[in-house]
Amino acid sequence: MSRRSKQAAPLPGAARPAVTVCRGCCCGPAAKVPRLDHEAQLADLRTSLAGVAMVRRVDCLDACERANVIVIQPSAEGRRAGGRPIWLGQVNDPGAVAEISAWVTNGGPGLADPPDILGLYTFSPSRRVRHELDD
Numbered sequence: 506m507s508r509r510s511k512q513a514a515p516l517p518g519a520a521r522p523a524v525t526v527c528r529g530c531c532c533g534p535a536a537k538v539p540r541l542d543h544e545a546q547l548a549d550l551r552t553s554l555a556g557v558a559m560v561r562r563v564d565c566l567d568a569c570e571r572a573n574v575i576v577i578q579p580s581a582e583g584r585r586a587g588g589r590p591i592w593l594g595q596v597n598d599p600g601a602v603a604e605i606s607a608w609v610t611n612g613g614p615g616l617a618d619p620p621d622i623l624g625l626y627t628f629s630p631s632r633r634v635r636h637e638l639d640d
Contacts, residue, residue, distance in 0.1 A: 520581035522558040522613040524550055524605070527574040529565030537572050538597050546573070546602055553606035558613070568630050571595055575605065579614035588615020593626040601626065 526547050531537050551560045566574045571594025579588030591614050593605070604620045611617035619627075 522580045522583065522609050523576075523578040524554060524558050524560045524609060525566070525576040525578065526550060526560065526562050527564075527566040527568070527572070528562050529569075531569035531572040532566075532574055541573070541597050541599070543573070546596075546599070549599075549602045550575075550606065553602070554609055558609050566630075568592070568594060568628075571628060573597055577605065577609060577613055580612070580616070583613055583615030586615035588613065590614065591619065591623075592628050592630050593623060594628045596626055 527533075528543065528547065533543050535541075535543070547560075547562060554560050566576065568574045573594075573596045575593045575596050577591045577593070579586075579590070593601075596602075596605075601622070604622055608617055608619050608623065
């Protein structure tokens with residue numbers, strides 16, 4: 506039997522935002538982006554978004570030319586409000602994690618306007634790549 510309180514557990518059906526972090530062939534190794542601690546970036550996202558969003562690591566999002574790639578998917582409420590996944594590329598500045606975390610904590614896509622600085626990272630992947638993430 507779990508000792509977790511019912512308040513600490515997510516409510517049934519309460520879908521949180523999801524933050525998908527690419528850590529495949531191009532987005533994870535220091536050879537491509539040597540000045541960034543890739544594992545620290547992922548750890549910072551997981552720590553700052555604990556209980557707020559699901560942070561998951563994937564092998565490849567097939568947008569290698571834009572390493573490091575992070576996708577912010579809206580919560581169920583955010584999607585109902587019109588939010589759609591936001592693709593961020595070249596997220597190689599340690600300060601970007603703080604901006605992403607603050608935005609997702611405030612609601613993320615559909616519920617809060619992204620910080621202006623994230624406009625520098627936003628891109629639209631091909632339909633095929635978008636479709637693969639939705640599966």
